[in-house]
Structure formats: structure tokens, C-alpha cells
Amino acid sequence: MKQKITLLAITCYVLAFTGLYAQRKRSNKQIEKLKTEVAAIVENNKKQSQVMVDKIFSFSELGFQEVESSKYLTGILSENGFEIEKSISGIPTAWFATWSNGEGPTIALGSDVDCIPKASQYPGVAYHKPIVEGAPGHGEGHNSGIPMNISSALAVKKIMERENIGGTLLVWPGIAEELVAAKAWYVRDGRFDDIDMCIFTHVGNNLGVSYGPTRGTGLISVEYSFDGEAAHSAGSPWRGKSALDAAELMNIAWNYKREHLHPLKRSHSIFTDAGDQPNVVPSKAAIWFYFRDIKYEGIMEMYAMANDMAKGAALMTGTTMTSKVLGTAWPRYYNKVIAETMYLNIKEVGLPEWSDADQQLAKAVQTEVNSEKTEGLPVKLDELGLPVLEPISGGSDDIGDISWKVPTVTLRYPSNIPGLQGHHWSNAIAMATPIAHKGVVAGAKVEAMTIIDFLLKPDLMQGAWDYFNNEQQKETKYQPMISESDMPPIYLNKDKQDQFRSELEKYYYDETKYDTYLEQLGVEYPTLKN
Numbered sequence: 001m002k003q004k005i006t007l008l009a010i011t012c013y014v015l016a017f018t019g020l021y022a023q024r025k026r027s028n029k030q031i032e033k034l035k036t037e038v039a040a041i042v043e044n045n046k047k048q049s050q051v052m053v054d055k056i057f058s059f060s061e062l063g064f065q066e067v068e069s070s071k072y073l074t075g076i077l078s079e080n081g082f083e084i085e086k087s088i089s090g091i092p093t094a095w096f097a098t099w100s101n102g103e104g105p106t107i108a109l110g111s112d113v114d115c116i117p118k119a120s121q122y123p124g125v126a127y128h129k130p131i132v133e134g135a136p137g138h139g140e141g142h143n144s145g146i147p148m149n150i151s152s153a154l155a156v157k158k159i160m161e162r163e164n165i166g167g168t169l170l171v172w173p174g175i176a177e178e179l180v181a182a183k184a185w186y187v188r189d190g191r192f193d194d195i196d197m198c199i200f201t202h203v204g205n206n207l208g209v210s211y212g213p214t215r216g217t218g219l220i221s222v223e224y225s226f227d228g229e230a231a232h233s234a235g236s237p238w239r240g241k242s243a244l245d246a247a248e249l250m251n252i253a254w255n256y257k258r259e260h261l262h263p264l265k266r267s268h269s270i271f272t273d274a275g276d277q278p279n280v281v282p283s284k285a286a287i288w289f290y291f292r293d294i295k296y297e298g299i300m301e302m303y304a305m306a307n308d309m310a311k312g313a314a315l316m317t318g319t320t321m322t323s324k325v326l327g328t329a330w331p332r333y334y335n336k337v338i339a340e341t342m343y344l345n346i347k348e349v350g351l352p353e354w355s356d357a358d359q360q361l362a363k364a365v366q367t368e369v370n371s372e373k374t375e376g377l378p379v380k381l382d383e384l385g386l387p388v389l390e391p392i393s394g395g396s397d398d399i400g401d402i403s404w405k406v407p408t409v410t411l412r413y414p415s416n417i418p419g420l421q422g423h424h425w426s427n428a429i430a431m432a433t434p435i436a437h438k439g440v441v442a443g444a445k446v447e448a449m450t451i452i453d454f455l456l457k458p459d460l461m462q463g464a465w466d467y468f469n470n471e472q473q474k475e476t477k478y479q480p481m482i483s484e485s486d487m488p489p490i491y492l493n494k495d496k497q498d499q500f501r502s503e504l505e506k507y508y509y510d511e512t513k514y515d516t517y518l519e520q521l522g523v524e525y526p527t528l529k530n
């Protein structure tokens, strides 16, 4: 970061004398007028954002398999004058789309795009009804974020061109977020070295933003593989060394450990290889863990304990062990200046107007999954989120790594139903309905207005960096959990996607024939249980 400060200082010095960076000075009144205009452009383009949201929903692609989604989104950006760079950090589905209007800040707009295994679900139907049984589906709502970013970026671009505002917009995808397996690699490979700020967007059920340390954890994702000796399980079992025994013993050891972990820590595992058939002693087996904690040090402590257990399990079974880091996410920390600026725009935009049909669907889904929340969609804005000083455990997102590289916030927008369990078919129900579409339009307006603020008010950008350098990094310094040689596990999910792709293809949204995806699927909105 020192490098960045020096660079920034030199840049400021040089620019102060050349006057290159100077945007034409505009009054607050003029800036407010441009913000009203940019929001109006987003509103006028809502048909396009609906099509994008529905389209990505229909592709239903898992992490690292976002082939159709990436092709479609980069196609739109390219048509609109963005330059596309593909295969970022060696990930075939990752891309960076850049459009520049000359000297000025570079603002990165990120969001995730992958979906959830086995979460296939008809949108607008208030009970479990898979489109393709067992197939992946958008049970996390990641089909909406990049469409939202594109919507705001295209609106801002229009204003920048017309008003001759300098600056660069970068739209980028969080590939394989569910595996937290891309963003730390982007950071490691220097992809965020020259970025001035990042607005990340994530589906939520209110329009909100926060700053400081946030609720949730960071994590390291590790697969332990054991290698043994095969034998006939009945004919000569004494000649076998079971790799599966080793994986099971490691799992048992960790389950005992769990009792003695602090409640803020979370850990979970699945077997990724548990042998082939009972009459062959498994010569290979593997178990995959996520180790989560609210602090980097805590994550690495768990990782070290697990490594010892894996070694112990290998010793006990006479097998050998190797391990591989499959993903990492730093605990997140958001920028105060960006959040406060954004929150003013959130108050300006407000929540969408929900129809009776939207509310009926939301309440029916809440009832269906026994949610504690029963009041449907929100009608009151969330407060600005303050730093979480009493840590609260929970999920992770690898935007954490980027939040320690450049001033970052996550804008949450109201495209889903409150009170659902997450990573579940019920979280897909709203995601190709008017609820998702309206939430995306509201979020895109906030995002576009915030970009205009930061392009035209250099003091804000300076303030964001002051907070980042002096407050955020006062006690904590980022250090990557991946090494130079760790590669993103781009082979993950291939089999799962291939198994369903041809079946899912039949349901890809065709916007040339149907107004909405609901119409294509013949879903009456909302469809409730009798």
C-alpha cells in the first residue's frame, strides 16, 4: 500500500502542475442535475436490465462454468464500446471490460455471476418446482448483479460522453464466488493495482450499504487427498490401505475439535472422493473443508490444526496425504466515505413500489419455508450500516480481498425476499420476477449517482483513500492466503454443469420471442399453492 500512497502522491503532484486531472469544475447544483439525469437513463433502460437479469437466470451456470453468461454479458459491453480482456488470472470465464473517457479516476464495478448446485426453480412459483430436477439454479440471486452494474455503467457512460467527463469504468465479474476462488487471484495478479475505488453489488432484500468491519467471516477452502493401496475387500483386505479410512478419520477428528472451537468460527466439509465400490479398498479419497473465522489469524490457525489432523490420519492408516488450497476470502472491511456518499443516494432513490402480486409471492414463499419473517417485501429503508464492533459470524465473500486493496463498498439491492435460508431453491423464486427487476433498477440508479459523485468531487476520492490508509489499515495489514504458485481450480463443477447443460439449454430465455422469462415459462404471476 505504501507504493500506492507514493504513486498517488506523485500522481497528485504531477497532475497539480499539468492540470490533467482537473475535471471541469461544476457546482453542486449542476452535479445534482446530472445525477437526476443519470437515474432517468437507468429508468428508461429498464427493459434492457430485465432482459439481462432473466437471461442470466436461465443460463443457470455454476462457478467456473459461466460460459454462456460471460459470452452474453461481454457481448453487450463490447457492443457498447467497452474493451474486453478475457481469461483473467488464467480463468477462462473471467473477463475485465473497460471503457475510458480520458484522464480521471478508474472506478471498478463488480458482482458475482455463478449459481448454486441443485437449486433449479421456476421463478414466480411459491413452492418447490424445479425447471430441471437436480440441476443448478440461481438460489443465491447472482444473476442480477452484473446486469445491474452494466445498466448503471451504460447510463454513466452516456453522461460522461455528453459532458466530457474524464475517467474509466471497469465492469468485472466475481467468477466462482460460491467457491471463493477468483478475487484473491485478481488481487495477487495485480489486477486492482491501478484502480481508484470499487463498488461491489450483491443481491439483498433492502437497499443498503455499510462501512467498517462487516458481519460474517473470511475463509480458506482446502481439499485433502489421501493415497492408499487397493485390494479385494473380501479376498485380501489385509493387503489394502484405505484412503477413505484416512479421510473419515480426519473428518472425525475435526468433528471432535469443533466442540472446542470458538462459536464465531464455522467449518464444514464434504467428501469429494469416497471410493468407487465396496469390494475395492479405496486407494484414493478426498475431503474438502471450508474453515471460517472473523479474523485472518483465526482462519490460519484452523488451517494449521487441520493440516496436523490430515497428517495424523495418513499416519494412522499408512496412507500419504497432499492438500490443495481451492479458494480464500478475507474478512470484509468497507469504506466510510463511499458508504456515506452512497447512502445519501439510497435515500434519494428509495425502495421500489411493490405490487400486490409481488407482496403475495413474497409472503407465500416466507410461509412455505417457515420463515420468521412474514411481512413480505420491505417498505422501509435500512439505516446506514455502521461498523460491526461485536463480531457476528456468518458467510464470507472474496470481495474481502479487494476491500483490502482499494476503497470498496458492497451495495445491497432489494431483488430478493427477506427471511429465506440462502443457497436454496426458495432464494431463486424472486430472481426472474418483477421483484428482481425493480430491485435492480433501484440499485443501478444508486450506483450510477454514486459514480457521478466520485467522478466530479475529487475531495470524496481523497477522503476515501484517507480512510482506507489511515483508519482501515491502522491495525490490520492484508496478506494473501494464496501463494504465487496456487492456481484457481477451474476444473471444479465441470461434470455437474455438463450433466445438465443440454437439458437447461431448452429453457434458455429467448427475449426475441417473449417479453419476460415468466411469459416464456408460462408462469402465471404469482403462482401460489392452492
Ligand SMILES: [Zn+2]
Residues within 6 Å of the ligand: 112, 140, 142, 177, 202
Ligand atoms: Zn453471493
